[in-house]
Amino acid sequence: DTGVSQNPRHKITKRGQNVTFRCDPISEHNRLYWYRQTLGQGPEFLTYFQNEAQLEKSRLLSDRFSAERPKGSFSTLEIQRTEQGDSAMYLCASSLWDSAEAFFGQGTRLTVV
């Protein structure tokens, strides 16, 4: 499978714990995006990488959120001190640098209890 891969698919955590998600983009894609989707809503932009550089961050990305893309390959999204409001589907997408076509992974469903 050469699509965008996200792990884990599901994560249940207790409030206050830290969680980390991983995204492996399509191999030749330079751009990588993180979105958050809550039930019944469209995805909301969180952050964007061009290769290893994080070029844009949404104000939704509070200080408790951090994303990295070392070496411009896979990316991780960490949420520290999780809150119940963080419960959502976290989606990763990737695209070529010169294409607007973005392809999404299956997402990681986070439940904070």
Next chain:
Amino acid sequence: QQQVKQSPQSLIVQKGGISIINCAYENTAFDYFPWYQQFPGKGPALLIAIRPDVSEKKEGRFTISFNKSAKQFSLHIMDSQPGDSATYFCAADSTGNQFYFGTGTSLTVIP
């Protein structure tokens, strides 16, 4: 502030009928308008996309109609099938850095 407004919220269509979903935007800098299809528990899948230099794009049973002056675009699904039952999202982008998504339309196609 919702950058892209989508309607209807839900839609029920008979098998073989035409499903129509509408979106409107305000930001004239938007220059790429994709539609995504999402099944429960899955990520959005790119269905079809259009740029404002054309008024219509067709791929199989899916057609995007684009009205630049009205700042509106719509998805038409011809000969709708039960397998088309999913949530559809329109989106818009101006920089290639982020999409602004609509709130989604839940489509149910009745056999």
